[in-house]
Amino acid sequence: MITTDSSLDFIKEKDLLIPVTTQRGTPMYSSTQTYKSMYQQIHCNNFFNRRIKNMATDLEKANTKIDDYVDNLSTNIEKLVNKEKTFVEATKRISTNIRKNAENMTTGISRIKQAANFNELERYTEVLERLVGALDALSIIESKGKLDKVIAAIK
Secondary structure, eight states: OEEOOGGGHHHHHTTOOOOSEEETTEEEEEHHHHHHHHHHHHHTTHHHHHHHHHHHHHHHHHHHHHHHHHHHHHHHHHHHHHHHHHHHHHHHHHHHHHHHHHHHHHHHHHHHHHHOOHHHHHHHHHHHHHHHHHHHHHHHHHHHTOHHHHHHHHO
């Protein structure tokens, strides 16, 4: 039987296997020779030691990546928490300002209501309207040149 297993790289590195033939550019090895080489490697614990060493470096790389991801996630969570605190503080400040302004407006409106006597205000408005009418009439009389005669007659 002939095998092409790529997991036999460690045996190929030490030139323990010699290709028997080549098919489409892929070297083919004798199964018997392959099994003997594997048995020797396993018997000397080379196979398992090499696998353990590779696994240890892979685990270290994976742990390093996981630690980097955890640090990155922690940093982003801290940023989100800080943004949330800033948002809550701004919201409280805006809410307080709105409440204060509403109270100030209510106080101002009540002061206006207390200060303004609407009956007197209506009477003042009527007097002012009559005054405007009188001034209009005087300006017409003055434009005709008869204002001096009216003033002389009043005196």
